[in-house]
Amino acid sequence: ETGVTQTPRHLVMGMTNKKSLKCEQHLGHNAMYWYKQSAKKPLELMFVYNFKEQTENNSVPSRFSPECPNSSHLFLHLHTLQPEDSALYLCASSQRTGNTGELFFGEGSRLTVL
Amino acid sequence: KNEVEQSPQNLTAQEGEFITINCSYSVGISALHWLQQHPGGGIVSLFMLSSGKKKHGRLIATINIQEKHSSLHITASHPRDSAVYICAVRQGGSEKLVFGKGTKLTVNP
Numbered sequence: 292e293t294g295v296t297q298t299p300r301h302l303v304m305g306m307t308n309k310k311s312l313k314c315e316q317h318l319g320h321n322a323m324y325w326y327k328q329s330a331k332k333p334l335e336l337m338f339v340y341n342f343k344e345q346t347e348n349n350s351v352p353s354r355f356s357p358e359c360p361n362s363s364h365l366f367l368h369l370h371t372l373q374p375e376d377s378a379l380y381l382c383a384s385s386q387r388t389g390n391t392g393e394l395f396f397g398e399g400s401r402l403t404v405l
Numbered sequence: 406k407n408e409v410e411q412s413p414q415n416l417t418a419q420e421g422e423f424i425t426i427n428c429s430y431s432v433g434i435s436a437l438h439w440l441q442q443h444p445g446g447g448i449v450s451l452f453m454l455s456s457g458k459k460k461h462g463r464l465i466a467t468i469n470i471q472e473k474h475s476s477l478h479i480t481a482s483h484p485r486d487s488a489v490y491i492c493a494v495r496q497g498g499s500e501k502l503v504f505g506k507g508t509k510l511t512v513n514p
Contacts, residue, residue: 293449328446333407333504334491347501379446393453394438394502399446 294318297382297397304372305405312367312400314382321387323365324394325357328379340365341387372404408432411492411505418512424479426508428492431473438502439466439477440491448491451477482512 295316304310316323325337339347340359354376356368365382382397409430418424428437439451452459452466454475459466463482468475479486489507496503 293447331506333409333506334493334502335504336501349501381446381448383448394440394450396440396448396450399448401446 293395293397295382295384295395295397297380297400299400300398301401301403303403303405304369306372306374308372309368309370311369312380312382312402314365314367314397316363316365316382316384316395318384318395320384320395321362322385323359323362324383324385325365325367326381326383328381328399330378334381337367369402372402374404377402377404407505408503409492409494409505411490411508413508414506415509416511418482418510420483420512420514422482422512424482424486424510424512426477426490426492426510428475428477428505429473430475430492430494430503432494432503433497434470434473434494435497436495437468437475438493438495439475440493442489442491442507444488451490479510484512484514487511 298313323340326334328334336349337351338357343359354371358366379399379401381399383394385394412427436455438453440448442448463480465478489509491507492505493502
C-alpha cells in the first residue's frame with residue numbers, strides 16, 4: 292500500500308468511447324503525475340501537476356485530457372483513443388516537484404483500446 | 406540510444422545469490438531513482454540518491470557521479486525479489502524523470 296490509489300485497475304474501451312481514469316493520494320503531497328508504460332518501452336511522463344496547476348505537458352495528444360481538482364485527486368479523461376494507446380497508465384505523487392521529490396506510485400490502470 | 410541504459414535486460418538467479426543490476430546514463434543529473442515493479446504493475450520506490458551509497462535491508466544502491474553509473478545490489482536473494490527493477494534519472498533543474506527499460510529479475514527457489 293503506497294498511499295496512491297488508482298481506479299479502475301483494468302479498462303477496455305472502444306475507439307469512440309469516453310472514459311476516465313482516477314487517482315487519489317492520501318499522503319498530503321503537492322505534486323501528482325501521469326505516466327504511460329507501453330510494452331517493451333520505458334515509462335514516459337505525460338503530465339505534471341504542482342499545487343493543482345499543470346506544470347508539464349509532455350507533448351501528449353489532446354485525446355488525453357488531465358484534470359486536477361485538488362492536490363489529492365487527479366483524473367485522466369480519455370476520448371477517441373487509438374489501439375496504440377493501450378498501455379499501463381500509472382499515477383504518482385511526491386511531496387513537491389523538483390530534486391527532492393521521491394515518487395510514490397499507484398498500482399496502475401491497464402487500458403485496452405479495441 | 407536511450408539516455409538511461411540498464412544491464413542486464415534479464416537476469417535469472419538462484420535463491421541466496423548476490424545480484425547486481427547496473428545503470429549508466431549520459432546526461433548530468435540531480436538525482437537517480439531505483440524502482441521496483443511487480444507483475445501486477447505497481448511500482449515501489451526503493452532508493453533516491455545523488456551521491457555515495459544507501460542501504461535498506463538486503464538492498465544496496467551506489468552511484469558514481471563522475472562515471473555516470475549506478476548499481477543496485479541484492480544480497481541473499483529470495484524468490485519474492487523477482488520483479489522488474491527500473492533506474493530513472495532526474496536531469497538537473499528538470500521536472501522530468503528519464504527511465505531505463507528495466508531489468509527483469511527472476512529468483513528461483
